[in-house]
Amino acid sequence: MAEAGAARRSRQGARAHEPAPAERRPGPRRTDLAPESVIHHRLRLGIVSALAASESLTFNELKALLKTTDGNLSVHCRKLEDAHHVVCTKTFEGRRPRTEYRLAPLGRRELARYLNHMEALIRATRHTLGH
Secondary structure (H helix, E strand, C coil): CHHHHHHHHHHHHHHHHCCCHHHCCCCCCCECCECCCHHHCHHHHHHHHHHHCCCCEEHHHHHHHHCCCHHHHHHHHHHHHHCCCEEEEEEEECCEEEEEEEECHHHHHHHHHHHHHHHHHHHHHHHHHCC
């Protein structure tokens, strides 16, 4: 009988540690301090900013400008492509492949929205600090 009581307490103890549905952590939430944007990442922001200042840039030009690796740049360019923020064109010059990127209209709008958001945060922070 004592064994059954111990087993029951053990099962109850295990359930007591599981959070109830209402106590579970909520998923990611949008806040004014963390804009939900694919360009929020440092390297992706660098990519779209560089492309906003140029008609287009090659993969190698972006890599040199941002001082990053092939793999890192490739991953972040792909995320921007998937989000329709940049357009990638692959061609050949002779036998050499050439990958060129340009900022898509949606990417240009998203960059402007992101910059407006960050400027508003800066103004609010300066106001709070009394500057």
